[in-house]
Amino acid sequence: MRTWLAVISLALGAAIIVTTEFLPVGFLPNVSADLHVSLGVAGLMVLVPGLSAAIAAPLVIVGAGRLDRRRMILVLGLLVAVSNLLASVAPTFFVVLLARVFLGIAIGGFWAVVPPLGFRLAGPRAGTRATSIILAGLSAGTVVGLPAGQLLGHLIGWRATFAGAAGAAILIVAAQRVLLPELSSGGSMRFGHLAKVFRVPMARTVLVVGAVVTVGQFSASTFVTPFLLQKADLASDLATVLFLGYGLAGIVGTLLGSALVARSRIWTFVGAAASFGVVLVFLPALSGAPITVSVLFVVWGLIWGLVPLALQTLMLTTTPDAPEASAAVLMSVLQLAIAVGSALGGLLVDSAGLSLVFIVGGIIAIVAGLVASVARHGV
Template identity: 40%
Template sequence: MEKNLAAISAQNDSRLDLPLPDQRIHANSTPSPLRSWLSVVAVAIGAFAFVTTEFLPVGLLPQIARDLGVSPGTAGLMVTTPGVIAAISAPALMLGAGRINRRLILLALSVLLLASNLVSAMAPGFGTMLLGRALLGAALGGFWTLALATSARLVQEQHAAKATAMILTGVTFATVIGVPLGTFISTMASWRASFIATGVLAAVALAAQALLLPSLPSKAAIRLSDLRALLSRANTRKSLLMVALVFGAHFSAYTYVTPFLVQSAGFNLPAITSVLLGFGFVGFVSNFVISTTVSRNLQLSLFAVVAILMVSLLALPSLHASQAGVVVMILAWGVAFGAIPLCLSIWLQMSSPDLPEAGSALFVSIVQVAIAVGSSTGGVVVDSLGIPSTLWLGGALALAGLVVISSFGFNHKKLGEILSQ
């Protein structure tokens, strides 16, 4: 897989947002310089801060809903709102950015992340809370588009896949440490203190990027025609549908996992913190394992983890009376989702080898649409049919995702060829 990505990167030197020849990081066959990897770490810290902030309300939903006087389903808008805004901002920011240095854009987005956390922490009512979450969404779409599109620019070409995987470990670290820590802080102090803590994390990410990120000049601006060119490909459209279904499956259920654990399974808040910590830890291990094996068969790996996701979601409602059974299924769910972002990210890179930045923008936009629609639909289902129903909804969406994955056939050697058509 790394060789494939390296070939893709080399092929695209004359295209979007890739460094000019004299700006490329020079090296021979030795590992990339330490500073190059430190710049990747800086982006990974940003990913950690963004994902922790994005999903912090998942562990705080009951407390925020109670204090701000809204129902749990309505409180789910704290996840839906940034998803909607990010879906718009991902392509819009890249179209409007022109040839602005990508380093400056990443720094500006980190400032916006810090502002989002401060507004949310001080929110006197739910409307102000949604304003803070909207600021997050405005920054989120652009950050992920640039993080995924520029990861290969920070290191040598042959290390592109490792750089992407390292940045995506920010996602798993957020679920391992960030979200559970936010829940723990809320039990010790308040949910407002949790947002202040994520504000501090955002400040650390901003400082790391200011110190470590190199200049990332843009050679050419992304154009509407680039987006249209990708969307004109049947397999790219099918791939985006698959992404939407899989992420929608996860977030229609994960947004309401804390209310499920409290109301249906009888867990207290300290126990929920431990469960979410376990979810994140196994997800981190899963991401590490899949990064070493995904090159052998990307499609089979993706099919397997989505199948585990489906089984976990469908089994949880029937196991609610057994806390041990619930924990096992939550951990299996964590294993599945720990591997899914990397698998889907590489899948979309293979779908758009000639238009990497446009591909990243569409990928991020579809993911955020899936998060927004999944969490909002889950909220409607929770308020009208009860919490277990949103788990069944997630399981059904995962099943639909498996159908789409299967529709590509299982010829590993020709997968990249098929996807780029």
């Protein structure tokens, strides 16, 4: 029981990090108006954590050396709280971005260390299920983050919403301090260990397709709030409900995905990437049909829930002798892709409008699935 409670505490840690990362997606227009920046510039609140996480993941894992991973997780959780507190009192948009840099450091370190812990805590037989529970925190964060940002940002303001996230982070750190056992590092990590990951052919393939699909996802998802409100003309309350449905569907997709991944890791990824890509391409054309848009939005969440699990298990099974190194490299690549995707979406939304953002994002995701299907041999 204590083992699974420890796994759940890591899932909660993942949830608060993802919640904090994507809270601004729900209130981009509010920040844009209050701090006098354009909608595209406000999207930097998603880009900056991704970019700093990409840089931080290898630096944190190497700099931590032999530090007990339990202590490391607790420190990173407190850094999430500090980031939220700073954002809640930020007088300028620059200070908000500085707070988001701190969040990026926490993201990079957390996701470099935590994914391999599912197998360490639950053992090889239950490791995949433990990992799926931890990664369900990704979708759980979406359940909280997107609707909380959209609803609370409207009701109590984006500053109070950030402050509430800081309080939640502190509570989760307190629970982890009680539940997590000591987790030795298993040895110091060096940059040479990280470089070896790139020498594995299939690891390189996973990194490439993971980066491409993530660019497609976040070029579109960063600007989903204005799409639902402006293009699909949905009421704010209905958009909040849809965000909740999107996140819940993502949890279902991640938990059910453990069975699909057990059958075929690569085909789970291929099917998911191509399917949600098609959904994105068709969303703008169907924006005049709110019921159809609502259904497709939830389906998008369900399918996307499969992608992180497929990528993590692909990476861990491709490089079984270097779990922390491969997790750190994958996290750096994916976070960099989040930053690139958010930047691409910002450029497109400011220059060509919301519809093109979703069409381009969908095409990119489909390309990722096609590349993975061609390079599937050896996985």
